[in-house]
Amino acid sequence: MAEQKCGFVALLGQPNAGKSTLMNACLGTKLAVVSAKPQTxxxxxxxxxPVAETQLLFLDTPGIHKTSGLPKLNQKMTATAWSVLSDADVVCYLVDVVDGWSDEDDAFFMRVLANSGAPVLVVATKADKIKLEVIEGNFAALAERMSRCYALVEAQMSESTQPEKKLPAQLLTKAPLLLSAKRPEEVAKLKELLALQMPVGQWLYDADDLTDLPQQFVCGELIREQLFRQLGQELPYSAAVKVDRFENKGTLTVIQASVIVHKENHKAMVIGARGSRVKAIGQAARESLEKHLGRQVHLELFVKVQSNWIDSDNLLAEYAGLERIEE
Ligand SMILES: Nc1nc2c(ncn2[C@@H]2O[C@H](COP(=O)(O)OP(=O)(O)O)[C@@H](O)[C@H]2O)c(=O)[nH]1
Ligand SMILES: [Mg+2]
Known part of the structure; x- marks a missing residue:
């Protein structure tokens, strides 16, 4: 049997770049929740x-964004994203080819190059969304900005007085890799390319493991996804889902979960007129839970107000699992 290889692939990029969608496409199943709103x-x-003898361990992350003036929730999310740099064997930096490379991308990508010990691959995502002619222009601009950032970091680092840090991270490919998560052949190519970079080493997880996250967490996320999909612009960012009860009873799984909001008027919005909104959220969430678990699900949702949880260290740990980050 061929020698086993195993390593971490960090997915970084701005909110909405397509990180979670790309990871799900690589896994061939939905693990990370996805919505059209940023910061899901x-x-x-x-x-x-698994890719032949290689086990790729993807690390999907919250989108990196400027957090000054924003609640602790945002600061911890961004810190979580940056923290994966130290674990990665390859860092993928994702940019939406339709939106193009922004000034924020300059700053974030340069920070990646200056701090990653692992090679970096720039991935231009969502190639299916626009016409080929438009893509060509966008792609050229993206490649140009990427190279310019690289040259800038190279110049800055060569002048650095720190002896151990003289070079930016290596770029895995000269030009960004253009792909669509909707095209299986392009996703497969990415996996092959990443597998080539992984170090020799025993698989860290069983062959049929999908994640290290507890079932309850994944179920809470599938419910939270519906908040993002079914509520207006602002509300989902300050809402959390906590699974209070998860019990298998014969062929049925009983799940009780709390939707936590941080303002009284948000509670009314989640519930909707005569409970219509929370009913629709619950119904869609139940369907997605049943698909995920492969079992019939009985779901009960409760809506609770916990004022300002998005700025409390204790409550961020309890409701969003964001505890281990040093600020
Ligand atoms: N058409 C198209 N849409 C995509 C693709 N990748 C992501 N999206 C959409 O872009 C939005 C943000 O994706 P998501 O994976 O949540 O981005 P993240 O914030 O970087 O994790 C969602 O509406 C996705 O359906 C793609 O390859 N093609
Ligand atoms: Mg995501």
Missing amino acids: TRNRILGVC
Whole structure:
């Protein structure tokens, strides 16, 4: 049998770049929740992905964004994202090819290059979304910004007085890798490319493991996904889901969960007129839970107000699993 290889692939990029979608596409199943709104992902999500003799361990992360003036929730999310740099064997920096490379990307990508010990691959995502002619222009601009950032970091680091840090991280490919998470052949190519980079070593997870996250966490996320999909612009960012009860009873799984909001008027919005909104959220969440668990689910949702949980260290740990980050 061929020698086993195993390593971590960090997925970094701005909110909405397509990180969670790409990880799910690589895994061939939905593990990380996805929505059209930015900042859906709040935690580091490990996804275990076998490619022949290699076990790729994807680390999906919250989108990196400027956090000054924002609640602790945002600061901890961004800190979580940066923290995966130290574990990675390859860092993928994702940019939406439709939106293009922004000034924030300059800053974030340069920080990646200056701090990553592992090679970096720039991935231009969502190639299916626009016409080929438009993509060509966007892609060229993206490649140009990427190279410019690299040259800048190279110049800055060569002048650095720190003897151990003289070079930016190596780029895995000269140009960004253009792909769509919707095209299986392009996803497979990415996996092959990443597998080549993984170090020799025993698999850290069983062959049929999908993640290290507890079942309850993944179920809470599937409920939270519906908040992002079914509530207006602002509300989902300050809402959390806590699974209070998870019990298998014969062929049925009984799940009780609390939707935590931080303002009284948000509670009314989640519940909706005569309970219509929370009913729709519960119904869609139940369907997605049943698909995930492969079992019939009985779901009960309770809506609770916990004022200002998004700025409390204790409550962020309890409701969003964001505890281990040093600020
Ligand atoms: N058409 C298309 N949409 C995509 C692709 N990747 C992501 N999206 C969409 O972009 C939005 C943000 O994706 P998500 O994975 O949540 O981004 P994240 O915040 O970086 O994790 C969602 O609406 C996705 O459906 C893609 O390859 N093609
Ligand atoms: Mg995400």
